[in-house]
Amino acid sequence: MVSDLGPLAGLTALQSLACSETAVSDLTPLAGLPALQYLDCSGCQITRVPKRLFDRPALEEVFCYDGRLGDIPGEILSQTEDDNCLPRLRAHLRDLERGAVRMRDAKLLVLGNGRVGKTQLCNRLLGAGFEDNADSTHGIVVQGFDLAGEAGTEPARIQLWDFGGQDIYHSTHTLFLRSRGIYLVAWTPAQEDNDLHRQGGQEFRNYRLPYWLGQVAEFGGRSAPLIVVQTQVDGLADKRPLDPAARERFATFATAFEVHHSAKKPRGLEELAEAIAESYAAIEQPVIGVVRARVKRTIEDLIAAHTQRSMTVPAFHALCDRLGGIADPDLFLETLHHAGTVFHRPGFFNGEIILDQEWAIRAIYAVFDRASKTHAILQAHGGTFTRILLGLVWDEAYTPEEQALFLAMMQSCGICFEKLPGDPKAGTEASYLAPDLLPERRSDGGWDGDTPDQKQSRCYAHLPATLIRNILCAIGRKAGPRGDYWRHGVRINEAATRSEGLIVSDTGSGRLTLRTRAGDAAGLLATLVKIVEREEARLGVRPTAIEGGPGPRSASMPPQQDLTLDVQRLPSAEPGWFFSYATESENAGGRPVAAFCDKVKAATSITVRRDIDELRYGDQIEAFMDRLVSGERIFIWLTDAYLKSPYCMFELVGIWKRCNGNRGVFEDRIRVLLGDAAIRHETDLQQHREFWRAQQHAAYDRLQQATDCVQAALDLARIIEIVKSSADILMFIRERIRYSSFEEMTERELTRPPVQ
Structure with missing residues (x-):
């Protein structure tokens, strides 16, 4: 193994040097290499570093992951294998010029x-x-x-x-x-x-x-x-x-x-x-610039006093200036995050820095505490939740701004991902999915034993459950409701490669398995492997063995885009038509919905799914609405009973949420039949708002007295969503009513070709 860089001392034209995972401990021979642009000393225990080595104008990249570099704190160095730490090194060394203290x-x-x-x-x-x-x-x-x-x-x-x-x-x-x-x-x-x-x-x-x-x-x-x-x-x-x-x-x-x-x-x-x-x-006791030490101690005192929970980035800059000035406050903030002193991820928290991490984590895990109301609710709902649902725990102690901070931290940490975006203007709430609360499922993920076209197995000496959770979040951020998720795996249908992918984790055997089939299976497997490798690097996890891998790609396939996933909904066995209606109206009106569905079946062989055969609140309606944009139709019979039914209105809110990002989809797929519902005038809408506000108060009272808090809390959360969005939904729908009778709808729908 290489241990001495002395023979390189005279190579003045040397531009790149990789000595990672060697016994090299002295970088002094590099002092006379002015052309050096790239240095990788990851895994090395460097004890001697020449002065001004990292100030060289030609030097562009330095990697020192899982290693040591003199008296430089580990949080300055590379945090992943592909983390160029040169900017942080230079800022740290500039701050040392004003005086240094040893970290104790x-x-x-x-x-x-x-x-x-x-x-x-x-x-x-x-x-x-x-x-x-x-x-x-x-x-x-x-x-x-x-x-x-x-x-x-x-x-x-x-x-x-x-x-x-x-x-x-x-x-x-x-x-x-x-x-x-x-x-x-x-x-x-x-x-x-x-x-x-x-x-x-x-x-x-x-x-x-x-x-x-x-x-x-x-x-x-x-x-x-x-x-x-x-x-x-x-x-x-x-x-x-x-x-x-x-x-x-x-x-x-x-x-x-x-x-x-x-x-x-x-x-x-x-x-x-x-x-x-x-x-x-x-352990190492590195040195730090005197001003950095002052800022760090001030932050630690604020945290210990529990007087300030968070800080804006401009306020942090001002603190650095007040205590003597920092060469690059943003890079020092990044260093403090790596050290665990504060929590900050650019792009999250509206620029806020979380100082009191214990406070934030306690709030987050109050939701997941098994003794809390929300844990049972989230588990019963398959790990899916909204901010409204978490508010059952948070509202008494935390402001809306703090709650938004917690949700952002949960997403940036990989505790959850946004499954379906919300729209504040339309009054709809985003929904999130927490992988740790997903249900278990058989290991093949529904492939029924089919042989994949491409496969890779990754073996680990220690496979943390955190890895599959982070992979689920990484894919979930791209796939949203179009992925199929369970506790230890994910299955997707990818459009660009026209291929289906499956990732399954088995912590017992320490094995992560990736499978793809159909289309450009090799291209999709290559993308999934890159996603897995990126999450491994973030956790510092390395496989001990890799079996299989992406094979050669078909020449007819387009060039692969790096880490791009265009996830479609998994194909369904038959076209999905659904009828949303109030059973009370159906029974009182001579069962017109049943008659319509029978006529559709006779004319087209399509089975119209309706709640007399399906679960109202469960996965059936959720799964159907998740497949909405793949060519299905939804018929809505608006009656007075419909507008006063929490079951019907929740279906309507769910349909609206899934279509709101693409109103053209709503108009193409949704067929609205107006019954005896009054929605033509503003006074009608005001009456509906007042009705559902009264229902919200009643549901809250039921929750306080309920022995079954799971169902009571779900009822309340859904009614809150109805209150927030129903007026906007009805205003949109009343301009797009297609039919005024079942006869008209039957005649036109059975002569209209299916939406492609």
Whole structure:
């Protein structure tokens, strides 16, 4: 393996150098290479860097992922394999010219299953006593304590991050695990021996110790200090050695400690404190510019005081200027995000920087807490939700602006994606999908065992569930309601390649499988592979083996566009016609809908789907409306009973939401038959608004008293949507009424060719 760059010292015309994953530790030979444009030292532990190396005008790209570069903080370096860190390096070095201080802080990241005793352990580290019935952590709790140093040195500031152990919280863990810090994994033999644990009358999955050690290895790296703590060791008889699988993974870490601890006695606290001190000594303690240090400390003080939840980017710039000036505030903000000090993603939050991440994450996971009303509601609804539905938890404590901030954070973190956009002008709410709350499904995703034309399998030593969740979000942002999603996979029909794709994750075997068939299957597989590789890079996950891959593409296929997906709805077995009507009107009017449907069947062989045969609220109407633009027709019989039925009006709102982005689609596919409904005048619309506002108040009262909060909450959320959008919908529809009688509609529709 290469370890010495000395022979390159005289190559003054050298433009590109890749020494990644080598034993190179000294970049001094590069000092005399003025033409150097590209440098990749990823995976290297560089201890010597020549002055002004990164100021060279010719140098354009530097990559140092999963490595070290002298005294430069890791958050300055490449965060993914394709992250050019040169701009951040140059800004950091310019700020050092005004004076430097050594960073004396670190994170202590506490991981493990729920109810394993993490919070009790953290309380002991913070000097608090034992609590018999301590609450379980929901999301993340951040607190700090000082770690005494050697004589004459300032104490180190340790930020203690106590992560919730239930699997729903794992989604945000990966946001903060790639940090300069110490990793503490808590475990108990009882949880190693049982697949589940109970809390609050509910069951939660236990993850065994090798899983948690795999999380640390993937996101922190094997050079990160590791402390494995067996908790609840109240007596010597409670001690247990690591099992062989955990011992094998434990041995791969360069700095690792094993501690037995009891928060109840207490026992093992001194041993734990010593392990933390040794671990702190083993991590990098880089230098930072003095003004950067002032800004960072000011931000940390604001966070600790809980006086300011967020900050605008202009306010951050002003803070930097007030404290002495930063070479590039935006690049420093990016660095603070990488360090986990703040949370900021350009393009999200309307430019807001989230300072108090604990506050935001608590709000987000209040929604997913199994004891909350919304968790059962979201699960019953297949992980789909609107802001209105989340408002059942958020409205009492958070402003609409804060709620928008949380939703943006959820999307940027990959907790959810926007499945269907809303339109504030039309009064329609966007709908979102949370992959972690999707239902389970058989592993073939509905392919029924068909052999794919193209296939690739990616194997991992540790396959985090976060990877498939991020892949679902990446594809979902492009596909929206046109994709078919479940907990561990996604299936799509892609237009440009005329091919069908399937991705399935099996965390048990550590295998991610991609399949494509028909059309340009090789082209679609290549695109899906790129999406997977991009999400792997963001998480720092690498496959240990790759089997198969995109084969040669057909010469007749057009050139492939990078990471472009034009997803269509999955094909249905037969044309879909649907009739939306009030059963009350049908029964009172001599069953005209049934007669119309029979005539359509006799004349065209098309079965018109109607709610007498289908579920009103369930997946059937949702699935049908998701296929609306692929050539189906929807007939709507507007009667007074229809306009007063929450079932009918929810169908109408759903149809409107799916057509609102393309009103031409609405006019082509929707057939409106006006019955005895009064919608011609403004006073008619006002009466409908007042009726549904009264229904909203009544539904809210029912929710407060309901024993079945799932159905009551869904009713309320849907009625709120009806209140917000029904007037606009009816104004649009009344100008587009096609028929005034069933006879007229039957005559014209049965002579009209189907929409193509």
